[in-house]
Amino acid sequence: MAAVDLSTHPGHLARRLQQAHYLLWNVMVSEEITSPQFAVLNTLVAEPGLDQRTVGERVGLDRSTMSEVITRLGRRGLLDKVRDPQDGRRFLLRLTEDGVRTHRRLTVRTARMNQVFLAPLSEDEQNLFFELIRRVADAAEELRSPAEPLRQASDRLGGAPAPDVARHGGDPVTS
Amino acid sequence: MAAVDLSTHPGHLARRLQQAHYLLWNVMVSEEITSPQFAVLNTLVAEPGLDQRTVGERVGLDRSTMSEVITRLGRRGLLDKVRDPQDGRRFLLRLTEDGVRTHRRLTVRTARMNQVFLAPLSEDEQNLFFELIRRVADAAEELRSPAEPLRQASDRLGGAPAPDVARHGGDPVTS
DNA sequence: AGCAATTAATCAGGGCACTGAGTATTTCAG
Protein backbone atom coordinates (compact mmCIF):
# COMPACT_ATOMS: atom_id res chain seq x y z
CA MET A 1 0.00 0.00 0.00
CA ALA A 2 0.95 3.64 -0.11
CA ALA A 3 2.79 3.24 -3.39
CA VAL A 4 3.32 6.39 -5.34
CA ASP A 5 2.62 7.30 -8.96
CA LEU A 6 6.03 7.65 -10.54
CA SER A 7 4.65 9.40 -13.61
CA THR A 8 4.45 12.58 -11.53
CA HIS A 9 8.04 12.28 -10.38
CA PRO A 10 10.32 14.52 -12.41
CA GLY A 11 13.34 12.37 -11.66
CA HIS A 12 11.70 9.28 -13.01
CA LEU A 13 10.51 11.11 -16.10
CA ALA A 14 13.95 12.60 -16.65
CA ARG A 15 15.50 9.17 -16.52
CA ARG A 16 12.99 7.70 -18.93
CA LEU A 17 13.45 10.63 -21.28
CA GLN A 18 17.18 10.14 -21.30
CA GLN A 19 16.86 6.43 -21.90
CA ALA A 20 14.56 7.07 -24.84
CA HIS A 21 17.03 9.56 -26.22
CA TYR A 22 19.94 7.20 -25.76
CA LEU A 23 18.21 4.52 -27.81
CA LEU A 24 17.25 6.82 -30.64
CA TRP A 25 20.71 8.34 -30.72
CA ASN A 26 22.27 4.93 -31.19
CA VAL A 27 19.95 4.12 -34.06
CA MET A 28 19.88 7.45 -35.83
CA VAL A 29 23.11 9.25 -35.01
CA SER A 30 26.01 7.06 -34.02
CA GLU A 31 26.97 3.91 -32.23
CA GLU A 32 30.53 5.15 -31.71
CA ILE A 33 30.18 8.74 -30.60
CA THR A 34 27.84 9.42 -27.71
CA SER A 35 25.76 12.48 -27.07
CA PRO A 36 28.06 13.87 -24.36
CA GLN A 37 31.04 13.29 -26.65
CA PHE A 38 29.26 15.21 -29.38
CA ALA A 39 28.66 18.04 -26.93
CA VAL A 40 32.41 18.22 -26.29
CA LEU A 41 33.22 18.24 -30.00
CA ASN A 42 30.62 20.94 -30.51
CA THR A 43 32.14 23.16 -27.84
CA LEU A 44 35.62 22.79 -29.28
CA VAL A 45 34.39 23.66 -32.77
CA ALA A 46 33.14 26.95 -31.38
CA GLU A 47 36.10 27.59 -29.06
CA PRO A 48 39.25 25.71 -29.95
CA GLY A 49 42.00 25.66 -27.35
CA LEU A 50 39.83 25.55 -24.26
CA ASP A 51 41.06 23.60 -21.26
CA GLN A 52 39.27 20.54 -19.89
CA ARG A 53 37.68 22.24 -16.92
CA THR A 54 36.12 24.95 -19.03
CA VAL A 55 34.76 22.54 -21.61
CA GLY A 56 33.28 20.51 -18.80
CA GLU A 57 31.62 23.63 -17.47
CA ARG A 58 30.19 24.47 -20.90
CA VAL A 59 28.63 21.06 -21.49
CA GLY A 60 27.86 20.05 -17.91
CA LEU A 61 30.40 17.31 -17.34
CA ASP A 62 32.30 17.02 -14.08
CA ARG A 63 36.09 16.84 -13.92
CA SER A 64 36.29 13.05 -13.70
CA THR A 65 33.87 12.25 -16.48
CA MET A 66 35.49 14.97 -18.58
CA SER A 67 38.82 13.28 -18.13
CA GLU A 68 37.44 9.97 -19.36
CA VAL A 69 35.57 11.47 -22.29
CA ILE A 70 38.68 13.36 -23.41
CA THR A 71 40.71 10.17 -23.22
CA ARG A 72 38.21 8.36 -25.42
CA LEU A 73 38.01 11.15 -27.97
CA GLY A 74 41.79 11.37 -28.04
CA ARG A 75 42.09 7.62 -28.52
CA ARG A 76 39.80 7.92 -31.54
CA GLY A 77 42.01 10.65 -32.92
CA LEU A 78 39.31 13.30 -32.79
CA LEU A 79 41.17 15.78 -30.62
CA ASP A 80 44.62 16.75 -29.42
CA LYS A 81 45.56 17.55 -25.86
CA VAL A 82 48.62 19.67 -25.14
CA ARG A 83 49.92 21.14 -21.95
CA ASP A 84 49.37 24.86 -21.62
CA PRO A 85 52.82 26.49 -21.78
CA GLN A 86 51.43 29.38 -19.74
CA ASP A 87 50.04 27.18 -16.98
CA GLY A 88 51.42 23.70 -16.59
CA ARG A 89 48.32 22.44 -14.79
CA ARG A 90 46.05 22.81 -17.78
CA PHE A 91 45.63 20.77 -20.92
CA LEU A 92 44.48 22.69 -23.97
CA LEU A 93 42.11 20.86 -26.29
CA ARG A 94 41.78 21.20 -30.04
CA LEU A 95 39.93 19.11 -32.62
CA THR A 96 41.84 17.28 -35.30
CA GLU A 97 40.73 17.30 -38.94
CA ASP A 98 38.87 14.09 -38.24
CA GLY A 99 37.28 15.66 -35.21
CA VAL A 100 35.93 18.54 -37.26
CA ARG A 101 34.70 16.22 -39.99
CA THR A 102 33.00 13.95 -37.47
CA HIS A 103 31.32 16.89 -35.80
CA ARG A 104 30.00 18.12 -39.13
CA ARG A 105 28.59 14.75 -40.08
CA LEU A 106 26.97 14.18 -36.70
CA THR A 107 25.45 17.65 -36.69
CA VAL A 108 23.30 16.70 -39.66
CA ARG A 109 22.22 13.42 -38.16
CA THR A 110 21.53 14.98 -34.79
CA ALA A 111 19.18 17.49 -36.36
CA ARG A 112 17.25 14.66 -38.01
CA MET A 113 17.11 12.75 -34.78
CA ASN A 114 15.82 15.71 -32.82
CA GLN A 115 13.04 16.11 -35.34
CA VAL A 116 11.94 12.51 -34.93
CA PHE A 117 12.31 12.65 -31.16
CA LEU A 118 10.19 15.78 -30.85
CA ALA A 119 7.70 14.84 -33.54
CA PRO A 120 4.92 14.12 -31.01
CA LEU A 121 4.93 17.80 -30.01
CA SER A 122 3.74 20.79 -32.00
CA GLU A 123 6.18 23.60 -32.62
CA ASP A 124 4.78 25.62 -29.72
CA GLU A 125 4.90 22.63 -27.45
CA GLN A 126 8.50 21.98 -28.40
CA ASN A 127 9.48 25.47 -27.35
CA LEU A 128 7.57 25.05 -24.14
CA PHE A 129 9.29 21.70 -23.59
CA PHE A 130 12.71 23.35 -23.91
CA GLU A 131 11.80 26.26 -21.72
CA LEU A 132 10.28 24.26 -18.89
CA ILE A 133 13.14 21.80 -18.71
CA ARG A 134 15.70 24.58 -18.91
CA ARG A 135 14.06 26.50 -16.11
CA VAL A 136 13.94 23.50 -13.80
CA ALA A 137 17.50 22.45 -14.58
CA ASP A 138 18.86 25.97 -14.24
CA ALA A 139 17.11 26.52 -10.94
CA ALA A 140 18.50 23.27 -9.53
CA GLU A 141 21.94 24.25 -10.80
CA GLU A 142 21.49 27.52 -8.95
CA LEU A 143 20.86 25.66 -5.71
CA ARG A 144 24.19 23.94 -6.10
CA SER A 145 26.49 26.79 -7.01
CA PRO A 146 24.74 29.95 -5.84
CA ALA A 147 25.88 33.27 -7.26
CA GLU A 148 26.59 34.53 -3.74
CA PRO A 149 28.11 31.55 -1.95
CA LEU A 150 27.10 32.78 1.48
CA ARG A 151 25.14 29.81 2.75
CA GLN A 152 25.62 26.16 1.96
CA ALA A 153 23.02 24.35 -0.11
CA SER A 154 22.22 22.20 2.88
CA ASP A 155 21.20 25.30 4.84
CA ARG A 156 18.65 26.24 2.27
CA LEU A 157 17.36 22.74 1.86
CA GLY A 158 16.93 21.82 5.47
CA GLY A 159 20.04 19.80 6.11
CA ALA A 160 21.37 16.52 4.83
CA PRO A 161 19.09 13.56 5.28
CA ALA A 162 19.69 11.17 8.11
CA PRO A 163 20.96 7.76 7.10
CA ASP A 164 17.95 5.91 5.79
CA VAL A 165 18.64 2.22 5.89
CA ALA A 166 16.67 1.35 8.96
CA ARG A 167 18.68 0.04 11.83
CA HIS A 168 16.84 -2.85 13.38
CA GLY A 169 15.11 -1.83 16.54
CA GLY A 170 14.67 1.91 17.00
CA ASP A 171 14.16 4.47 14.31
CA PRO A 172 10.45 5.27 14.32
CA VAL A 173 9.16 6.42 10.97
CA THR A 174 9.68 10.13 10.53
CA SER A 175 6.25 10.98 9.24
CA MET B 1 32.24 27.54 -36.92
CA ALA B 2 29.02 25.64 -37.47
CA ALA B 3 28.68 24.86 -33.80
CA VAL B 4 25.19 24.12 -32.63
CA ASP B 5 23.11 25.48 -29.74
CA LEU B 6 22.80 22.59 -27.33
CA SER B 7 20.01 24.26 -25.39
CA THR B 8 17.64 23.21 -28.16
CA HIS B 9 18.79 19.61 -28.05
CA PRO B 10 16.39 17.47 -26.04
CA GLY B 11 19.08 14.92 -25.28
CA HIS B 12 21.35 17.50 -23.76
CA LEU B 13 18.50 18.98 -21.76
CA ALA B 14 17.44 15.55 -20.56
CA ARG B 15 20.94 14.83 -19.33
CA ARG B 16 21.20 18.14 -17.52
CA LEU B 17 17.80 17.63 -15.96
CA GLN B 18 18.78 14.24 -14.67
CA GLN B 19 22.05 15.53 -13.28
CA ALA B 20 20.23 18.28 -11.47
CA HIS B 21 17.81 15.76 -10.06
CA TYR B 22 20.59 13.43 -8.99
CA LEU B 23 22.25 16.17 -6.97
CA LEU B 24 19.08 17.29 -5.26
CA TRP B 25 18.11 13.71 -4.49
CA ASN B 26 21.40 13.14 -2.72
CA VAL B 27 20.94 16.22 -0.61
CA MET B 28 17.25 16.00 0.15
CA VAL B 29 16.27 12.33 -0.06
CA SER B 30 19.06 9.84 0.46
CA GLU B 31 22.72 9.20 -0.07
CA GLU B 32 22.23 5.46 0.22
CA ILE B 33 19.13 4.68 -1.82
CA THR B 34 19.06 6.01 -5.36
CA SER B 35 16.06 7.12 -7.33
CA PRO B 36 15.91 3.95 -9.47
CA GLN B 37 16.20 1.87 -6.32
CA PHE B 38 13.30 3.77 -4.83
CA ALA B 39 11.30 3.07 -7.98
CA VAL B 40 11.86 -0.65 -7.45
CA LEU B 41 10.83 -0.48 -3.79
CA ASN B 42 7.76 1.46 -4.81
CA THR B 43 6.70 -1.12 -7.34
CA LEU B 44 7.13 -3.94 -4.85
CA VAL B 45 5.06 -2.12 -2.25
CA ALA B 46 2.20 -2.06 -4.73
CA GLU B 47 2.75 -5.56 -6.11
CA PRO B 48 4.70 -7.88 -3.84
CA GLY B 49 5.96 -11.10 -5.36
CA LEU B 50 6.68 -9.82 -8.85
CA ASP B 51 9.62 -11.28 -10.73
CA GLN B 52 12.64 -9.23 -11.80
CA ARG B 53 11.72 -8.88 -15.42
CA THR B 54 8.27 -7.51 -14.65
CA VAL B 55 9.56 -5.04 -12.09
CA GLY B 56 12.11 -3.88 -14.64
CA GLU B 57 9.34 -3.36 -17.13
CA ARG B 58 7.29 -1.35 -14.64
CA VAL B 59 10.08 1.05 -13.73
CA GLY B 60 12.01 1.10 -17.00
CA LEU B 61 15.13 -0.80 -16.06
CA ASP B 62 16.68 -3.35 -18.39
CA ARG B 63 17.45 -6.90 -17.31
CA SER B 64 21.12 -6.26 -16.53
CA THR B 65 20.65 -3.10 -14.51
CA MET B 66 17.73 -4.73 -12.76
CA SER B 67 19.95 -7.59 -11.72
CA GLU B 68 22.48 -5.21 -10.20
CA VAL B 69 19.90 -3.09 -8.45
CA ILE B 70 18.23 -6.15 -6.95
CA THR B 71 21.60 -7.38 -5.70
CA ARG B 72 22.26 -4.06 -3.99
CA LEU B 73 18.82 -3.87 -2.40
CA GLY B 74 19.17 -7.46 -1.25
CA ARG B 75 22.57 -6.76 0.24
CA ARG B 76 21.03 -3.93 2.23
CA GLY B 77 18.36 -6.29 3.50
CA LEU B 78 15.51 -4.38 1.88
CA LEU B 79 14.11 -7.24 -0.16
CA ASP B 80 14.08 -11.02 -0.43
CA LYS B 81 14.53 -12.98 -3.62
CA VAL B 82 13.21 -16.51 -3.85
CA ARG B 83 12.99 -18.89 -6.75
CA ASP B 84 9.51 -19.27 -8.15
CA PRO B 85 8.42 -22.85 -7.32
CA GLN B 86 6.11 -22.70 -10.33
CA ASP B 87 8.82 -21.58 -12.75
CA GLY B 88 12.42 -22.18 -11.83
CA ARG B 89 13.73 -19.46 -14.13
CA ARG B 90 12.13 -16.65 -12.17
CA PHE B 91 13.05 -15.00 -8.91
CA LEU B 92 10.14 -13.60 -6.96
CA LEU B 93 10.80 -10.36 -5.11
CA ARG B 94 9.29 -9.19 -1.86
CA LEU B 95 10.20 -6.33 0.44
CA THR B 96 11.38 -7.01 3.96
CA GLU B 97 10.10 -5.07 6.96
CA ASP B 98 13.05 -2.77 6.54
CA GLY B 99 12.25 -2.40 2.89
CA VAL B 100 8.73 -1.27 3.62
CA ARG B 101 9.92 1.11 6.34
CA THR B 102 12.56 2.57 4.06
CA HIS B 103 10.06 3.07 1.28
CA ARG B 104 7.69 4.89 3.61
CA ARG B 105 10.38 7.19 4.89
CA LEU B 106 11.69 8.01 1.44
CA THR B 107 8.21 8.65 0.08
CA VAL B 108 7.88 11.63 2.38
CA ARG B 109 11.29 13.01 1.51
CA THR B 110 10.74 12.46 -2.18
CA ALA B 111 7.56 14.49 -2.11
CA ARG B 112 9.43 17.36 -0.45
CA MET B 113 12.20 17.12 -3.00
CA ASN B 114 9.82 17.17 -5.93
CA GLN B 115 8.27 20.34 -4.57
CA VAL B 116 11.63 22.06 -4.38
CA PHE B 117 12.69 20.74 -7.76
CA LEU B 118 9.52 21.95 -9.49
CA ALA B 119 9.25 25.19 -7.55
CA PRO B 120 10.29 27.32 -10.55
CA LEU B 121 7.13 26.21 -12.38
CA SER B 122 3.52 27.16 -11.67
CA GLU B 123 1.05 24.38 -11.07
CA ASP B 124 -0.17 24.50 -14.66
CA GLU B 125 3.36 24.49 -15.95
CA GLN B 126 4.20 21.50 -13.81
CA ASN B 127 1.39 19.51 -15.37
CA LEU B 128 2.50 20.60 -18.80
CA PHE B 129 6.04 19.60 -17.92
CA PHE B 130 4.89 16.10 -16.99
CA GLU B 131 2.70 15.73 -20.03
CA LEU B 132 5.22 16.90 -22.59
CA ILE B 133 8.01 14.72 -21.25
CA ARG B 134 5.71 11.75 -20.98
CA ARG B 135 4.51 12.15 -24.55
CA VAL B 136 8.04 12.37 -25.95
CA ALA B 137 9.31 9.46 -23.87
CA ASP B 138 6.30 7.28 -24.66
CA ALA B 139 6.55 7.99 -28.36
CA ALA B 140 10.23 7.06 -28.42
CA GLU B 141 9.41 3.92 -26.45
CA GLU B 142 6.83 3.12 -29.12
CA LEU B 143 9.49 3.33 -31.81
CA ARG B 144 11.47 0.68 -30.02
CA SER B 145 8.80 -1.88 -29.23
CA PRO B 146 5.97 -1.21 -31.64
CA ALA B 147 2.56 -2.69 -30.88
CA GLU B 148 2.60 -4.54 -34.17
CA PRO B 149 6.16 -5.74 -34.61
CA LEU B 150 5.88 -5.92 -38.39
CA ARG B 151 8.71 -3.67 -39.45
CA GLN B 152 12.04 -3.09 -37.72
CA ALA B 153 12.74 0.25 -36.12
CA SER B 154 15.52 0.80 -38.63
CA ASP B 155 13.00 0.68 -41.47
CA ARG B 156 11.00 3.47 -40.02
CA LEU B 157 14.03 5.51 -39.09
CA GLY B 158 15.92 5.32 -42.32
CA GLY B 159 18.49 2.67 -41.53
CA ALA B 160 21.36 2.38 -39.13
CA PRO B 161 24.00 5.09 -39.44
CA ALA B 162 27.20 4.35 -41.27
CA PRO B 163 30.30 4.12 -39.09
CA ASP B 164 31.19 7.67 -38.25
CA VAL B 165 34.79 7.84 -37.20
CA ALA B 166 36.29 9.14 -40.39
CA ARG B 167 38.75 6.85 -42.05
CA HIS B 168 41.63 8.91 -43.33
CA GLY B 169 41.32 9.54 -47.01
CA GLY B 170 37.89 8.88 -48.47
CA ASP B 171 34.55 9.44 -46.80
CA PRO B 172 33.30 12.75 -48.13
CA VAL B 173 31.01 14.57 -45.75
CA THR B 174 27.48 13.38 -46.15
CA SER B 175 25.78 16.72 -46.28
C1' DA C 1 8.96 -38.65 -25.25
C1' DG C 2 12.55 -35.77 -27.16
C1' DC C 3 14.56 -31.93 -29.07
C1' DA C 4 14.30 -26.98 -30.63
C1' DA C 5 12.89 -22.46 -29.49
C1' DT C 6 11.86 -19.31 -25.89
C1' DT C 7 12.46 -17.12 -21.58
C1' DA C 8 14.68 -15.39 -16.88
C1' DA C 9 18.62 -14.22 -15.06
C1' DT C 10 23.72 -13.41 -15.02
C1' DC C 11 28.16 -12.00 -16.83
C1' DA C 12 31.54 -9.35 -19.64
C1' DG C 13 32.47 -5.13 -21.45
C1' DG C 14 31.94 -0.12 -22.64
C1' DG C 15 30.31 4.42 -21.30
C1' DC C 16 28.27 8.23 -18.19
C1' DA C 17 28.10 10.42 -13.50
C1' DC C 18 29.46 11.55 -8.79
C1' DT C 19 32.63 11.78 -4.54
C1' DG C 20 36.85 11.78 -2.18
C1' DA C 21 41.80 11.28 -2.33
C1' DG C 22 46.20 12.10 -4.54
C1' DT C 23 49.72 14.63 -7.66
C1' DA C 24 51.63 18.45 -9.91
C1' DT C 25 51.71 23.27 -10.63
C1' DT C 26 50.70 27.95 -9.70
C1' DT C 27 49.42 31.77 -6.69
C1' DC C 28 49.53 34.32 -2.73
C1' DA C 29 50.59 35.78 2.00
C1' DG C 30 53.98 36.85 5.19
Place this chain on the structure above:
DNA sequence: CTGAAATACTCAGTGCCCTGATTAATTGCT
Protein backbone atom coordinates in the same frame (compact mmCIF):
# COMPACT_ATOMS: atom_id res chain seq x y z
C1' DC D 1 61.65 33.98 -0.92
C1' DT D 2 59.28 30.35 1.10
C1' DG D 3 55.47 27.68 2.73
C1' DA D 4 50.26 27.42 2.65
C1' DA D 5 46.28 27.57 -0.20
C1' DA D 6 44.17 27.07 -4.52
C1' DT D 7 43.74 24.97 -9.03
C1' DA D 8 43.86 21.31 -12.96
C1' DC D 9 43.87 16.89 -13.63
C1' DT D 10 43.96 11.81 -12.52
C1' DC D 11 42.63 7.70 -9.97
C1' DA D 12 39.76 4.58 -7.07
C1' DG D 13 35.34 3.30 -5.90
C1' DT D 14 30.16 3.07 -6.47
C1' DG D 15 26.11 3.08 -9.25
C1' DC D 16 23.25 3.46 -13.51
C1' DC D 17 22.59 2.01 -18.39
C1' DC D 18 23.08 -0.54 -22.59
C1' DT D 19 24.40 -4.72 -25.76
C1' DG D 20 25.71 -9.32 -26.74
C1' DA D 21 26.89 -13.87 -24.93
C1' DT D 22 25.97 -17.57 -21.65
C1' DT D 23 23.39 -20.67 -18.47
C1' DA D 24 19.41 -22.83 -16.64
C1' DA D 25 14.68 -23.87 -16.94
C1' DT D 26 10.33 -24.21 -19.45
C1' DT D 27 7.37 -24.59 -23.45
C1' DG D 28 6.05 -26.26 -27.72
C1' DC D 29 6.25 -29.05 -31.73
C1' DT D 30 6.53 -33.33 -33.91
